[in-house]
Amino acid sequence: MAQRYWENLDYLRASIGRAGALGGLCFSLAVIFAALGVIADAANVKIGLNACSWLLLAIVVAVLSETFYIGWALAWYVKTAA
Numbered sequence: 001m002a003q004r005y006w007e008n009l010d011y012l013r014a015s016i017g018r019a020g021a022l023g024g025l026c027f028s029l030a031v032i033f034a035a036l037g038v039i040a041d042a043a044n045v046k047i048g049l050n051a052c053s054w055l056l057l058a059i060v061v062a063v064l065s066e067t068f069y070i071g072w073a074l075a076w077y078v079k080t081a082a
Helices: 009-014 016-043 051-081
Strands: none
Touching: 009 016, 009 051, 016 051
């Protein structure tokens, strides 16, 4: 039977840097999207998307970044517990 990804501890230990970097990237994008939404709403202009769409996109990307940070925390725990 094939090994599941959470059973492969070496893979989890190796993914600490990648998960943290992707989480940071997604969180930075969420901040940028939120800023674009606030600026578009304050200026009452359409910057590619409506202001509400920018804010919803920021929420989606922020939730995505949390999944990377949970993976990073799991990898950190596996690395320090072993």
